[in-house]
Amino acid sequence: MADLILTQADDGGRFEAASGATLTVRLAENPTTGFRWAIDEAEASILALVRSELEQPHSPRVGQGGMRVLTFRAERPGTTPLHLKHWREWEGDRSVIDRFAVTLVVTP
Numbered sequence: 001m002a003d004l005i006l007t008q009a010d011d012g013g014r015f016e017a018a019s020g021a022t023l024t025v026r027l028a029e030n031p032t033t034g035f036r037w038a039i040d041e042a043e044a045s046i047l048a049l050v051r052s053e054l055e056q057p058h059s060p061r062v063g064q065g066g067m068r069v070l071t072f073r074a075e076r077p078g079t080t081p082l083h084l085k086h087w088r089e090w091e092g093d094r095s096v097i098d099r100f101a102v103t104l105v106v107t108p
Contacts, residue, residue, distance in 0.1 A: 006102060014103040023047065023072040025084065027100060029054060030065030034088045035097060037068040043080035046106055047072050074106040 003022040004015055017023055027037050031054060039049065051071045057064060070084070086098035 008100065010102060011100050012102070014105065016105045016107055017074045018107050019074050019077055021074045021106075022050075023074060023082075023104065025068075025070045025072075025082075025100070026055075027068050027070075027084070027086070028065060029068040029086070032065075035086050035095075036089070037070065037084050037086050037100070038089065039070075039083070040085040040099070041081050041083035042072075043078065046075055046078040046080040047082060047104055048075050074104070077106050077108045079103065079105045 003024070004017055005024045005026065006013075006015070007026050008028070029035070029037055049070065050073050051069075053069050055067045055069050057066060072082075080103070082102050082104055084100040085096045087093070088095040
């Protein structure tokens with residue numbers, strides 16, 4: 001069972017993963033601006049979020065961004081969109097400045 005690692009370059013793609021596989025999405029984020037990546041749409045019974053963390057550079061500087069690393073597990077066969085949005089949660093959808101969307105097909 002091969003694990004998938006997706007980046008901004010994979011936006012708009014369609015990917016397959018075996019049930020039980022891990023899917024990792026790595027997107028640039030600078031939380032000091034208030035903007036963070038969040039799940040906008042995904043079928044949790046097919047694709048479960050395992051962890052979301054900010055990976056800092058090895059030599060971080062004040063105000064410097066990092067990479068948001070979202071790790072999912074393919075739970076069961078099926079097809080689900082995975083839509084993420086880069087936003088300020090307290091400002092609502094009008095604050096969205098970027099989106100990431102892929103389709104994931106989980107096979108048995």
